[in-house]
Amino acid sequence: MCVCYCWMPVFSLWISNANRNIKIYILYFKNGMWVGERTVEGFSKSVNPLIQKGAKGQPNYLIKLIREKSTVGFHGVAVFDQTDDYNIPSVPYPDIQSSNCWRLAVVTLTTIAVSLPEIEKEEVDCLLECVREGLLYVTLVEKNLNFMYDSQQAAETLWREISTNKWLRKELQNPAFQKSTAGQIVKWFRDNDATHYLEGGIWNRDMHRLICGKSMYRITETILCTYNTNIDDATLSQKELFDSLSSMIADIIAACLTNLPQIIIMKCHYMSAIKERRTRVKDAAQLLGETTEIIRLLQDHRIPRMNPSDMPFLNKWRAYFRNPSSSDEGHASLLLDVSEPPRAVDYDPPRS
Template sequence: MGKLGCNINGYLDDTKFREPMPWIGLYVVAASLVFLISMAVDAIQGIRNRKFWFPSKFSSLNATSLTLLAVAMKLSVDLNTSMPRRQEQLAKLSTTVFICTVMGNSMPSLGTMENKEMFMNIMALGILVITVIVNICIQLATGVVYVFWKEQVFIMIIMLVLLLLLSFSALTVPTTKQYLELKYNKKHQVALKESSSETGKTVVDKLRQDLMKYWVMAHTCSPQFVMGRSVTCTAAGAFCLLSAAILAEAMLRSYFMPWSFKFCSGESDYKWSTTFVLVIQTIAVGIGTIAPACRWFTAIHFSCPRKGNQSGTKEFKVEHYWIHSLVEMKECPLTLQVHNRHYRKLVHDAKYKFLDLCIIVQTGIVLTSKLIRCISVFFVSQILSSCNCCKELTRKFKFNKSVSSTQSASESHQPRLKLDLSHFVLHLEGEDNLVQTMMKCSRDPTEHWMRRGEKRRPKYLIKLLEMSTRGFMGVGKFDSNQVPSLGSEEPPNCWALPVVTLTSIAVAIPNISPRLIKELILSVNEGLMYVRTIESDLDAKGDLINIRKAAEVVWLGVEFYHKWLDVDLRKLSLQGESPKETLQQLVDIAKSRLMEFHKASHTNLCLKQSPSNWPIKVLAANSMYRIGQTLLLTAERKNGQVHEKLYEAVAVMISDILGACLTNLQRFISMRCLSTAIEKREESVRDAVCCFGKTLKILKLQEQRAVPSLDPYQIACIDEWRSLYMQKKPLPSYTAESEIASSDSSDVYLTIE
């Protein structure tokens, strides 16, 4: 009978049922620890990046976090396990406060969600919150929770309020996104017109100012920032701070005023694990309250009377975007098909009544949130005024000692400070008073990310690009139209494949210093990082995807193993007696592979396909055949003199191709500021600013080169460059420096030490 779970008397033996409970408590600790870490990381990132509205990147509301939250609330929903001791009753309370903290902390993440995802997450969160509240009410009635009942009631009310704030704030997200997206597009056009109308500035200076404008626009219209600075999020921060204060009050009273409580003796089934739950969840509440409390305090700081903000009736105006979605839903007819006219009328009337109620609730929530903000401002403004007086006195005391240094610093930064970006701040109705504050908070990161990018500039690539010729003539000379084609058509070129093919040839050339080979590979590797991103963004139709894959496969072998496909380039270099023989071997190997493919295609008609869709190895072989044959033809025209200069010629061709490709950097950086979705635009603009810092020296270097007169779409295509050079059109010279730096010789090589 023991195997069936019964004792010798035939009764159910439940003594072993309680043994896993401490381990279940550790399971709760693990889930709470994940939240603690995620909220701590968000707090650290917010402080580090000076985003004191604290975006919820790691502690966002999603399926994973909701599942972990369901695990972390185990103690709150446990109806029949006794909790006699102090730490167990406190653990019950800390779990409910922990839920409030998670809700308030993750509120800005609503801005990053799609409508359906947001609806499902809010519904799931609502079910969890209602479940917790019902279970706590049952425990209060049955006596499982027999102390801190007042605190539990207050926390349940706060949980309901936070759920309402999250639910009705989510209704405004689609409206604000749509409005700010339209506003961003208009301001983007304004920025382009201002940039095109400015004269006397270099491309680098124009791009720097454009990026500052794009950053201000992207940052101020970031959905998380919009949600984080809203009055409902501010109110949520106040309620989170209040819930944490309630937990602190209960803990302090229980430990420092033990005579005011009478706890039961005995031990819970969770045993020692409840102490761990209490400690971890209390720490999580403390860390998780940082972000909501800072959002609340920042809103108060911006709304204080000393800021010059207007008060009165305008403060309690409910802007239209708060109820826009509800009004639209009310005006749209129901898609529900009800044949009976009487019942159909009842359904429509019920919908109108329900949405009218929702509009009233939404209006009440907004007005209450604004009232909370005004009350907070009233009590905190005196403290802020005292702090400001102390700062002013300190500043006046130190002013005389630092006049000269301050003046020199202001003079050095004066040109950039003159740029007025206030009209690029994107704000909603009722946020006019925050424009100047948001502008000041949004401008600093651009300089930070530029400097950070400059510290990580590609030094090997810059050294290689300094070898490029006037007009990047090597783009037109790496593949000659005199090379006989082995097929009926030729595949198009991408930027990366000729570069990796030429690098493979350079590695195979005999008697070249290993140091030069290593530096060339490092340079090309840095250049390909930019080539990949440029081609990925500019190849919108995806016509070159297969060819770009071929370049990736070839480069993987060249960089790590010094192999072109399965050909050992270093071994070929050691065996070769002259550069021409080595080059001829590579051409022969590539030619044989091409001939095999074309022979198989003629034999089996099913193998015939567009050149762009050829197998990757065939595309690589075709590139090697054409480029290698072109170099051999050049060697014959130079009567053998180029044999000793082959490495130099190849290196300059690589430099020219990379330099020509990187002329798309300006367009690429501008596209990154517009083409991404509004949820990811701030991060995209930040990456563009960092990319500008990395390539700043490259952009300045390219201003000294003459660039062909092609439109932006032609500049993005290497075959358009080749077509221009095949026509032998003259190249315009943009600057006097480019004329001085250019060489009169048309040779595609320079001497490398």
């Protein structure tokens, strides 16, 4: 059995309206048979409490980040790494993949943001909590739709380091930063990364550290090229850099989370045993409750008309922004299209 929740316009069905709007639900078997209305109503009563439970645990910090910092069109996804566009030479270890991992991009940008000493501790702590909540869902997307073991393990390692105020075993609360400009701090990350590469060959270094280092190199070079003279003459303030990094972080997380509807549906696919079916449907219902507000927000962000199979991949998003098709005018919806099934059947819904 597969369960698809189709909202109009997107996930607008609230629990209190579930029975009145029952036809917004579509339930069907793998063989394409339509589940009858009586079954849908019974299933609704069974699942609604789980959706409500999820809604009580919605990620409020993440919602605030997306609402306040994310841009229409996910601009940050296009600009956070432009090493290819700027033709930056000598990007080290070209065979090491570091640019297709959502988590690694988010954590690398966060590393720079939290190192800026002029930013109030409250703002830094808030950003860290936003990222912590966001990474829970980004991880869910990556593990189900875009599994890249080395890069994702590198991101996990780097995130654990941030919790101890370190980056690749170096102190993030560097005393030298107290007298540094925003540009000088960015250059510190770039230059320390270059030193890291020159210390030894790939076989003498931990692979995860190399991946983290390459990600930092690409992002810091992009920042330096983007701001150029503002970096050199110190007119870029730490607050301006922090806000820019926060916006990119929000956009990358938001773009990744456009895949949440796929995850919700996948949780109801590929089930054989009844016990497994009930467990996965309950998980899907709770996830739906947690993320309904996020999905609503994303619908207003002009989701690009990409091939749905490309959307779990960060490099596909970046490629799209570099060369958007002229036929892709307008924006896509997170509505889940389900072809009309041929006949109705009744099925005993899973019990809570």
